[in-house]
Amino acid sequence: MKLSNRLSAITDYVAPEDKIIDIGCDHALLDVYIAKELGKRLIASDIHEGAVNNAAKNIEKYDALKEIDLRLGNGLNVVNPEEINTIIIAGMGFHTIKDILSNKEKLTNVNKIIVQSNTDVIKLRKFVISLGFKINREKLVKDSDIIYTVIEFVRGEEKYSYEAIYFGPRILENKDELFTEYYTKKLLKYENLLLQLPSHEIRSILHHKKLIRIIKKELDIE
Numbered sequence: 001m002k003l004s005n006r007l008s009a010i011t012d013y014v015a016p017e018d019k020i021i022d023i024g025c026d027h028a029l030l031d032v033y034i035a036k037e038l039g040k041r042l043i044a045s046d047i048h049e050g051a052v053n054n055a056a057k058n059i060e061k062y063d064a065l066k067e068i069d070l071r072l073g074n075g076l077n078v079v080n081p082e083e084i085n086t087i088i089i090a091g092m093g094f095h096t097i098k099d100i101l102s103n104k105e106k107l108t109n110v111n112k113i114i115v116q117s118n119t120d121v122i123k124l125r126k127f128v129i130s131l132g133f134k135i136n137r138e139k140l141v142k143d144s145d146i147i148y149t150v151i152e153f154v155r156g157e158e159k160y161s162y163e164a165i166y167f168g169p170r171i172l173e174n175k176d177e178l179f180t181e182y183y184t185k186k187l188l189k190y191e192n193l194l195l196q197l198p199s200h201e202i203r204s205i206l207h208h209k210k211l212i213r214i215i216k217k218e219l220d221i222e
């Protein structure tokens, strides 16, 4: 089966030893792929009954009942800590992801979090790092004209500069054409915004000037 670029990027970070829960599985196509193409058993869950029903249909359709343990419920409430060592969360906003990962007693055995947030990737990096994780791998991926960030966090400590948190430390090490595309657009957006900001909004002006400066530096623009 063929996954979207976004979901496919997540599967690149799945390893044989991972004991996975995919939270917010919705259609469960990611889970069917992990079960059938990567040969793994895993837990898939969703808070909405409609989503779980959709997932159940796909799991049956692709004959993955043996591999996928489907559960209905909120975030990590549906598992015991010893059942998992890896969490996948994709396609949600930062605040929902933060709420889910704040259930700290369920994280005891978790040594890997693969995450794709639809919003606030910078806040997401800071938050997951504050839980005792570091960024192992990450990449930009384009899907239907939208560029997403997929991050693999693992247990550990690493110090990060402002720029590393902003762009992503591993993304900075490997600046590809998506990087240029993504930040060229952001640069234009911030430059336009700066022109429109009222002169009394000094903090915001300084903040945007700083972002423009660091983006230009990484894009090698003077």
Ligand SMILES: C[S@@+](CC[C@H](N)C(=O)[O-])C[C@H]1O[C@@H](n2cnc3c(N)ncnc32)[C@H](O)[C@@H]1O
Pocket: 023, 024, 025, 026, 027, 045, 046, 047, 048, 051, 073, 074, 075, 076, 089, 090, 091, 092, 096, 100
């Ligand atoms: C936009 S879909 C993303 C589906 C899939 N993960 C993907 O990336 O394509 C988000 C899903 O997360 C589920 N969801 C939202 N909050 C949740 C929570 N606290 N616990 C479990 N599932 C949740 C929603 O019901 C929805 O099915």
